[in-house]
Amino acid sequence: MYAMAPPDNDVLWARSLHYSLGKSVVLSDVSLSVREAEILALVGPRGSGKTALMHCLSGQAVAQQGEVWFNSGPVHTMTAAQRERLRRERFGWIDPEPGLVPELTAWENAALPLLLRGVSHRAARTSAMEWLERLDIGGSARKRPYALTQSQRQRIAIARSLVTTPSVLFADEPTASLHRADGAQVLRTLMAAVRSHGITVLLATHDTEVAALADRTVALLDGRRVGTAAPTTGAEGVAECSLSV
Numbered sequence: 001m002y003a004m005a006p007p008d009n010d011v012l013w014a015r016s017l018h019y020s021l022g023k024s025v026v027l028s029d030v031s032l033s034v035r036e037a038e039i040l041a042l043v044g045p046r047g048s049g050k051t052a053l054m055h056c057l058s059g060q061a062v063a064q065q066g067e068v069w070f071n072s073g074p075v076h077t078m079t080a081a082q083r084e085r086l087r088r089e090r091f092g093w094i095d096p097e098p099g100l101v102p103e104l105t106a107w108e109n110a111a112l113p114l115l116l117r118g119v120s121h122r123a124a125r126t127s128a129m130e131w132l133e134r135l136d137i138g139g140s141a142r143k144r145p146y147a148l149t150q151s152q153r154q155r156i157a158i159a160r161s162l163v164t165t166p167s168v169l170f171a172d173e174p175t176a177s178l179h180r181a182d183g184a185q186v187l188r189t190l191m192a193a194v195r196s197h198g199i200t201v202l203l204a205t206h207d208t209e210v211a212a213l214a215d216r217t218v219a220l221l222d223g224r225r226v227g228t229a230a231p232t233t234g235a236e237g238v239a240e241c242s243l244s245v
Ligand SMILES: Nc1ncnc2c1ncn2[C@@H]1O[C@H](COP(=O)(O)OP(=O)(O)OP(=O)(O)O)[C@@H](O)[C@H]1O
Pocket: 021, 022, 024, 025, 026, 044, 045, 046, 047, 048, 049, 050, 051, 052, 053, 204, 206
């Protein structure tokens, strides 16, 4: 028989992912659904498979077994070029470290995804500036990364991930490299921004305080889903149960 299609109201849906890298089993039988505009925290200790799961969900990697669907279309059967296009056009990604281009200014770094799409210089600059201002670094827009603090650089990387207003934002320990107070402030700004744009977020973290900002939490341990952490509202847990097959 044909594989079952995912529920319509899920933006991302993964079923029975088994993923190995070399001899190590990184994900075992992981299933997950993410609803439109939901902020879902992926929690677990280092090495539990959070990054690997986000790689599979975003089409950066393809699990050896299992399915990934985005907006009711299969991702696991796409070619590498189709998956690249999907990531460029629909997804945003934040790494723990900013990864900026040292030769470009803050606004040029933030505008890069738009410039590479062929958006005009002026329009790209306007959008980048809006996001930089929202992240409280508009005043540093003309500076290069070496002249900025790590916290400012990470804000630029966050602005770059949002400048295309992606459908789904994958945030991998987005504030792990920041001091605590700084990280908390950046995270609050990020959460407010994604909520106001209805962006769906997967937030990988080993920090329970960070995860507490999400709508729902999925816990991983050694590549497996473990008892879903207590949801902040009872309804989330119920909704999740009713979706499982
Ligand atoms: N290229 C690789 N080859 C073999 N094993 C790998 C490779 N990359 C990651 N792994 C293993 O996969 C497992 C999951 O790693 P992953 O980075 O997804 O975990 P994580 O929960 O995101 O941890 P962290 O918080 O450290 O990023 C780990 O046991 C890791 O050692």
